[in-house]
Amino acid sequence: MKSLQDYTTVIRPDNNGIFAAYIPLLSGCHAWGQTPDEARAELIYVFEMIQEEYKEEGRSLPEDVELVIANAS
Template structure:
């Protein structure tokens, strides 16, 4: 069974002074928090809920995606 740590996680500041954490490979797998740690902790809860939904539906979680960063000049 896949865990959150099998996926690429993006953690970044939000425009509201909070932080957002998300898994690009899984639609809807995102969370916010006042600190990076809080956002990541909430993301773990969201991932577990989504994983349970996939299991109940008899579906496999999607494969991870590789992110490529580019810096605009």
């Protein structure tokens, strides 16, 4: 069974003074919090829900891909 540590996770400040956390590979797997730790804790909860949905549908979570961030120059 996959865990959150198996995926690239992004946590960044949002424009509203809160933090957004998400897994780029998994559509809908995003959460927010007042601190990076709070956002990550919420993301764990969302990830578990998505994992359960995949299981109920008889699907496996996809393998993570390498995330490359390029500078816009």
